[in-house]
Amino acid sequence: MITPVLSEALRWWYAGESVALATVTATTGSAPRPPGSVMLVAPDGTATGSVSAGCVEAAVYQLCRRVLDTGEANLSRFGDTDEVFGPGLTCGGEVEVYVERVDRAAVAEFDQLCAQVRGGSPVAAVTCVTGPAVSRGRWLLVDDGAGVRGTLGDAGIDAVAARAGRELLAAGRTGLVRPVPGVSLLVRSFVPPPRMIIFGASDFTAALARQGRFLGYRVTVCDARSVFTTAQRFPDAAEVVVDWPHRYLGTEVDAGRVDHRTVLCVLTHDPKFDVPLLRLALDLPVAYLGAMGSRRSTDDRVAQLRAVGVPATALARLSAPIGLDIGARTPEETAVSVAAEIIAAGAGRPGGRLTIGTGSIHPTSHTAAATLGRSAGGEPQREEEVHPVLEPAQVPAGQLLDPVDPVPQGVDVHM
Incomplete structure (x- = not known):
């Protein structure tokens, strides 16, 4: 672009x-x-x-x-x-x-x-x-x-x-x-702009797609349910794909279209989609990986991932429940929460309030590559x-x- x-x-x-x-x-x-x-x-x-x-x-x-x-x-x-x-x-x-x-x-x-x-x-x-x-x-x-x-x-x-x-x-x-x-x-x-791939086709997905596009990502929405996964529902997505999430992600990985700048957001909120998808995603060197769910459903999902052999070191890379704790309730507020966590993760920051923090607001230096x-x-x-x-x-x-x-x-x- x-x-x-x-x-x-x-x-x-x-x-x-x-x-x-x-x-x-x-x-x-x-x-x-x-x-x-x-x-x-x-x-x-x-x-x-x-x-x-x-x-x-x-x-x-x-x-x-x-x-x-x-x-x-x-x-x-x-x-x-x-x-x-x-x-x-x-x-x-x-x-x-x-x-x-x-x-x-x-x-x-x-x-x-x-x-x-x-x-x-x-x-x-x-x-x-x-x-x-x-x-x-x-x-x-x-x-x-x-x-x-x-x-x-x-x-x-x-x-x-x-x-x-x-x-x-x-x-x-x-x-x-x-x-x-x-x-x-x-x-x-x-x-080219980095990719944000959102799995799941809900109002939360639509709100996050808007945030992703605003932040400069090329957004893809993927869900296996064709009735919900339409371009009309997600106008801010560059691509809307009907496929099983883990299968689509595997295809994109094999094609070399997932890299260290890619952001993966799992909003499917369904174990039959979440577990096989996260089992694959946790092996990838992506910029960010988050999954939506309550604390109870997050604990259940982690137990299922452990049961299929995902090690604790890999699970530590998963942001779940997804987003920062800002009291978000609506899809739009949740999208802001998730976008903020993605930015903080990329900058290596915890995502706290600036007013109670110390030190530089911005990274202390922006220069070319070290060598x-x-x-x-x-x-x-x-x-x-x-x-x-x-x-x-x-x-x-x-x-x-x-x-x-x-x-x-x-x-x-x-x-």
């Missing part, structure tokens, strides 16, 4: 116009948006996307307008500031943003990138941020096989860029990496000798932001 930012960029690209693209390359501390977050500024001044929670948006917007005018890319860091009108992160974090101009001349392969993303094929776009003059600003497209499109202008840099691109693409990560001295590369990974994007201390690696235009620099308060008119009047901003 193509994103609004890519769609807007492609529209201007086909029109022969230039846009400015701002990409978050790394964050530290309590930064609001992860690497890969993007904002586009079009030649008519409209903005699409977001790189923060709003605290540096106007400053990045002005930086994008500057890059549109000059064509010179820029890599800047925005950090904490005590200035009322300063373009900093009031949350105490730090965000690094790379801004470049994108058009037919700069990125001849942009339409090919969008075609791959629209078709659901994994692809990484690798941009040379610092390095030889012939390479700076050029793009290379790398897929998850052996395919490479475009060039960074140097065969050696192309080779290391392809390796870096595939490594981050395999992890589904975006970040600024330094594979060899003197060269830094921005790797943007575009992967490519981190130094020993956990900070994003940065170029020691860089082209002056691209030198990472702390943006002082007031340098980019006019407090009287932070966004020009009449400009349409789409977040």
Whole structure:
């Protein structure tokens, strides 16, 4: 599925116009948006996307307008500031943003990138941020096989860029990496949305399918009862399948369509479906596995799974009863409970109330994969000798932001 930012960029690209693209390359501390977050500024001044929670948006917007005018890319860091009108992160974090101009001349392969993303094929776009003059600003497209499109202008840099691109693409990560001295590369990974497979065809399923789609999952609903399992009942599902749950899951596993990002939610609430399905699912390295039921039915289900040989270590991976304890009763409330537990599990958080917790609200750092994007201390690696235009620099308060008119009047901003 193509994103609004890519769609807007492609529209201007086909029109022969230039846009400015701002990409978050790394964050530290309590930064609001992860690497890969993007904002586009079009030649008519409209903005699409977001790189923060709003605290540096106007400053990045002005930086994008500057890059549109000059064509010179820029890599800047925005950090904490005590200035009322300063373009900093009031949350105490730090965000690094790379801004470049994108058009037919700069990125001849942009339409090919969008075609791959629209078709659901994994692809990484690798941009040379610092390095030889012939390479700076050029793009290379790398897929998850052996395919490479475009060039960074140097065969050696192309080779290391392809390796870096595939490594981050395999992890589904975006970040600024330094594979060899003197060269830094921005790797943007575009992967198909993760799957959420919901077993059972009830009102709870319909509510959870809506939540799953909202969170960016490709939702599949599966149930063996054809009278209940219809596309009309589950309009938010990409697929509605009539089949025995364990048989369908086995088919998807054999076809390679279940991976470490997949979420499995068992809402069938019937032992004849639950037990054979969970017996198979508990052997899979999926992101999350939960099953609906009361505490009594959960205990009965666990006893049946133990009776068919499922070990305690596997049962410990099962979230049952499914969801966080928020007092949910309706299908919609239950869907929020389940979605919250899925998010918490993915972040390694317990899911408690922030108001009674301590420590960082967000993960303490968002960078590229460990072997490519981190130094020993956990900070994003940065170029020691860089082209002056691209030198990472702390943006002082007031340098980019006019407090009287932070966004020009009449400009349409789409977040």
